[in-house]
Amino acid sequence: MALGPVDTTRSPYARWKTIPLESFTLGEGFWAHKQDVNHRVSLHHGFEQLEKFGNFNNLLLAAGKGEGSYRTPVFMDSDVYKWLEAVAYQLAQGPDSSLSEKADYAIRLIQEAQAPDGYLNSYWQVVEPERRWADLQHGHELYCAGHLFQAAVAYHRATGDDRLLNVSRRFADYIDSVFGPGKRAGTPGHPEIEMALVELYRETGERRYLDLACYFVDQRGRGLLGGHRLGSPAYYQDHVPVREATTVEGHAVRQLYLTAGVTDIYLETGEQALFDALLRQWHDMVSRKLFITGGVGSQHAGEAFGEPYELPNERCYCETCAQIASIMWNWRMLLATGEARYADLMERTLYNGFLSGVSLDGRRYFYVNPLLSHGQEPWMGRKHIVRPEWHGCACCPPNVMRMLSAIGHYFASADESGVQIHQYAAGTLNLPTLRLRLETEYPWQGAVHLTVEEAAGHEQSLSLRIPGWCTAPSLQVNGADAPASRADGYWTVTRVWQAGDQLHLSLPMAPTLVAGHPRVDATRGSVAIQRGPLVYCLEQADHDPAVDLHDVAIEPDAPLQASWRGDLLEGVMVVQTQGKLLDPKPWGDALYRPLAESQTPVRSPVALTAVPYYAWANRGPGVMRVWIPRAG
Amino acid sequence: MALGPVDTTRSPYARWKTIPLESFTLGEGFWAHKQDVNHRVSLHHGFEQLEKFGNFNNLLLAAGKGEGSYRTPVFMDSDVYKWLEAVAYQLAQGPDSSLSEKADYAIRLIQEAQAPDGYLNSYWQVVEPERRWADLQHGHELYCAGHLFQAAVAYHRATGDDRLLNVSRRFADYIDSVFGPGKRAGTPGHPEIEMALVELYRETGERRYLDLACYFVDQRGRGLLGGHRLGSPAYYQDHVPVREATTVEGHAVRQLYLTAGVTDIYLETGEQALFDALLRQWHDMVSRKLFITGGVGSQHAGEAFGEPYELPNERCYCETCAQIASIMWNWRMLLATGEARYADLMERTLYNGFLSGVSLDGRRYFYVNPLLSHGQEPWMGRKHIVRPEWHGCACCPPNVMRMLSAIGHYFASADESGVQIHQYAAGTLNLPTLRLRLETEYPWQGAVHLTVEEAAGHEQSLSLRIPGWCTAPSLQVNGADAPASRADGYWTVTRVWQAGDQLHLSLPMAPTLVAGHPRVDATRGSVAIQRGPLVYCLEQADHDPAVDLHDVAIEPDAPLQASWRGDLLEGVMVVQTQGKLLDPKPWGDALYRPLAESQTPVRSPVALTAVPYYAWANRGPGVMRVWIPRAG
Structure with missing residues (x-):
């Protein structure tokens, strides 16, 4: 069994130990x-x-x-x-x-x-x-x-x-x-x-x-x-x-x-x-x-x-x-x-x-x-x-x-009392005292289903990270609300696990608009789209060439619609919403104008399609932006 | 008579000629x-x-x-x-x-x-x-x-x-x-x-x-x-x-x-x-x-x-x-x-x-x-x-x-038909065919008074630049509205000038809030203060140490008050207005939060004093900012 990049199995000040x-x-x-x-x-x-x-x-x-x-x-x-x-x-x-x-x-x-x-x-x-x-x-x-x-x-x-x-x-x-x-x-x-x-x-x-x-x-x-x-x-x-x-x-x-x-x-x-x-x-x-x-x-x-x-x-x-x-x-x-x-x-x-x-x-x-x-x-x-x-x-x-x-x-670690899962991915976690099967479509869906396939006969804890972005997580063990303790951002269930035990972690992933700290110049008046762990961006490839992404603003109250696009970028969940296409023409050559004259007219409403940021720049050149100005 | 850095007196494609x-x-x-x-x-x-x-x-x-x-x-x-x-x-x-x-x-x-x-x-x-x-x-x-x-x-x-x-x-x-x-x-x-x-x-x-x-x-x-x-x-x-x-x-x-x-x-x-x-x-x-x-x-x-x-x-x-x-x-x-x-x-x-x-x-x-x-x-x-x-x-x-x-x-140039004044400063313009005295407190006041002290006996034009920032310029010649032609941003008065002729150029300098082009990230949701040709800034030295200038926002509708401070920075016109001191504490360690939770509370109203940007950093270290977020 080969350990990976870090071996904390004998590190005296490691709370958690790395696994092979x-x-x-x-x-x-x-x-x-x-x-x-x-x-x-x-x-x-x-x-x-x-x-x-x-x-x-x-x-x-x-x-x-x-x-x-x-x-x-x-x-x-x-x-x-x-x-x-x-x-x-x-x-x-x-x-x-x-x-x-x-x-x-x-x-x-x-x-x-x-x-x-x-x-x-x-x-x-x-x-x-x-x-x-x-x-x-x-x-x-x-x-x-x-x-x-x-x-x-x-x-x-x-x-x-x-x-x-x-x-x-x-x-x-x-x-x-x-x-x-x-x-x-x-x-x-x-x-x-x-x-x-x-x-x-x-x-x-x-x-x-x-x-x-x-x-x-x-x-x-x-x-x-x-x-x-x-x-x-x-x-x-x-x-x-x-x-x-x-x-x-x-x-x-x-x-x-x-x-x-x-x-x-x-x-x-x-x-x-x-x-x-x-x-x-x-x-x-x-x-x-x-x-x-x-x-x-x-x-x-x-x-x-x-x-x-x-x-x-x-x-x-x-x-x-x-x-x-x-x-x-x-x-x-x-x-x-x-x-x-x-x-x-x-x-x-x-x-x-x-x-x-x-x-x-x-x-x-x-x-x-x-x-x-x-x-x-x-x-x-x-x-x-x-x-x-x-x-x-x-x-x-x-x-x-x-x-x-x-x-x-x-993705996971272990200590004497049990196992910790930090990142969610489909797979099998196979440790000497516990074998778990994880089923999930993370990061596209927030459901994580865990099945105990084999377990030692003593009490062990299983700790599952509750992502900071998730506002309404829930956990069921064998179909019932879990008697889990929650500390340091983890739900921990401790018991003598049996083969066939089922855990179901639900991490609802509603698309969300995110704002930046008021001291940050670059994000002021703008929002970003996030869904689960994914930050989204707008890319020119998903928009009409006449829609210059430099000039769009997002409607902060419009619904955000997530939908699966298996054909796109090797399969991604896109997020769609409504925005406005601004018309900066009245600015002419000016970069600075009196506030009273600075209103930028709207040319038309525009449908915006956001894709995960990680997938940008796989479809040729074009404007890409993570932060989108708020309309109005 | 010594020409300065540039001599266009014989340049065939110079519309205007430099003067000594x-x-x-x-x-x-x-x-x-x-x-x-x-x-x-x-x-x-x-x-x-x-x-x-x-x-x-x-x-x-x-x-x-x-x-x-x-x-x-x-x-x-x-x-x-x-x-x-x-x-x-x-x-x-x-x-x-x-x-x-x-x-x-x-x-x-x-x-x-x-x-x-x-x-x-x-x-x-x-x-x-x-x-x-x-x-x-x-x-x-x-x-x-x-x-x-x-x-x-x-x-x-x-x-x-x-x-x-x-x-x-x-x-x-x-x-x-x-x-x-x-x-x-x-x-x-x-x-x-x-x-x-x-x-x-x-x-x-x-x-x-x-x-x-x-x-x-x-x-x-x-x-x-x-x-x-x-x-x-x-x-x-x-x-x-x-x-x-x-x-x-x-x-x-x-x-x-x-x-x-x-x-x-x-x-x-x-x-x-x-x-x-x-x-x-x-x-x-x-x-x-x-x-x-x-x-x-x-x-x-x-x-x-x-x-x-x-x-x-x-x-x-x-x-x-x-x-x-x-x-x-x-x-x-x-x-x-x-x-x-x-x-x-x-x-x-x-x-x-x-x-x-x-x-x-x-x-x-x-x-x-x-x-x-x-x-x-x-x-x-x-x-x-x-x-x-x-x-x-x-x-x-x-x-x-x-x-x-x-x-x-x-500041000035000349051609065969007369004289052009580009920048306003108190002084005397002394050319072979025309001697003019300029009286002005520019850039603090927008009044420029010109007196002809000596003039040749033929028709000459006098062109005065109308600054782009000025929305309500006016020009009087010998106390009457001037019969001036306006072209390319200059007012030109052409006549046989007499010693004692008076021109009065009025360039009202109301402090103004200025906005940046909607494509500029750094100025979005912010304004700058300008008065006449001067861009202003906030400096920590003019504010209570408890007022962190990182956290102020300006009331865009509050009056902007210009007042002379002879004791300050060798004499400057300051601009005062009202703002709010924001309280970013609810952000805690977060740089990014859901838009719905991102409202930053106001701690108190705050009086803001702006000084000309050119004079910053003459009073020791401290925060300085030209662009100020808009409150609300």
């Missing part, structure tokens, strides 16, 4: 389909891209075998590692000789590239061999090492194959011989290695790896990164010691990989000062710096968190990797606390700001995920409209792959 | 005070900063005399040239031996730094002497040359001293020997030299300089700039040939220096295809990409124009230099066309987005000019709140200086 990947078998449904596309298409396509963009050749060059010149950016190795990690989770769920062979090829490259002393980074080995560790700020050596360790742990868990794990241990031991108290001082310019070292500790039992993670965390905010080429110490989360942080700042992926790693450390050490800082930062993020899609990162400059309430629609960043990092962090916070608010945010992010990062066909990826798009603008070199097949900085595609191939990992 | 700097003598009033601070404080302070930051030493190094190492950025010379240009305009208005001596020091440095073959750029001479012209994209050699030529022309016009002009001619001749048809192909990565070469042509009569300007313009959009390190060809306006441009794109200062230079070329050549492109670009800017302050540049990444209607409040760029470039361009468009819309935009920009770039005391400068500021955020390395004394990239401070020391240049 195979324990949650997805049945036919939303996520099974996404994972299947990821398996059949994306993983193979990713291998081709790594070949084409030279990532493999870089490793060959490091092994003294490749031809041609090194292909940057400096963190090219990490794309290989993330792809391998994704393959590992897929292999944990069943054999696939084609994938295994490809992985084997990559693993051998990595083995051969490793330097005799354990160091491993193709860029620094090939291009600047004299300058190891000379540029902690942007060298990405520790970042790439982290991704290697995560891949190695995943591959070992999935297959028992310890080749990458041995490479990782040698490299980690080498890093540990360089950095630490009494040795070289330093901290990575791009966090990632922190959570990787903790996981390597969990997998190997080698305490030095945990200590090294703690060391890197402790060194932040001490000016060790030097001159900060990209603007400010906060870009690198080097502006303040980790325990004193009150806000999320700077480059969003860096910030959230760091908080995820710090949470991992807390799960092992229980240090309250770390956890207090995490709570402050989480609060800052969700109450001031979060898009409705779960996206984070308000500024293109620095790919960064912005100021409080700075949440622009067209120019948000919302890097796909930042959403993945947010999911990783929130998963660890959930495991630490058992509070549903973290699973709520994971759900919001998974179904919206994360999933928008990949096309329906699994071959194209967004780097940034805006909430308003004007259509094609090739002269700006912008990649909003058509997801490219791969990116020059290709961090996102294999990151999407490793999230999707391990998706079930994030 | 001394022809418009500012009397006591708004702009005279600004110019006086610039003269007494900023120019001297600027000299000290150039000394301190090593700009002068760089030139010494180029002359083989300096000590220490070169100080970047590569365009450090241009700061010296802009400062010299500013000094020149000041000297044109009266002697100042202290300034003359400082200028003399700088001029001698420049003379000595020039290479024997005429080349002059301290960075490339000192640091990379083998690589002249190797990096047109970012080398800034042609950019710095342009600023040298402008300074040289200014200094020659102001003082008759031709030392810099000779340096410039030698350099221009050298450049002309390198670039051009049959020679090296190329175009500058940062436009600037285009308008400078046209001005050098105007000053020297040397046609080759105009031809070289045309050549550089013609080479754009042909891929000559290569790989575009900063994102896209549009950043450098190299994405499309100049005559095919339909929009303003990319780095805002680059774009607007280019359009200004192209307009100069049009003024000399009358080429309609150039002018058509300029009109399209102007239309794009004013109807889609202009902030209410006249500021331009919506994106920090690339200091760039954004997408249509992308006009964020806190994260706009609005670089001070971009506003200066906009004023320069609009002045040339005004001279070409005689249409008041260009002078209107100049006014909007001068009084708001330009003037906010310098502190009241003339010692501190903003690089970016946001419309919403949250207060201090030192961890972001942001310089919004306290204007720094100087900048590492110090393009803005001496640019402000040259605009202020030549400010009167932009």
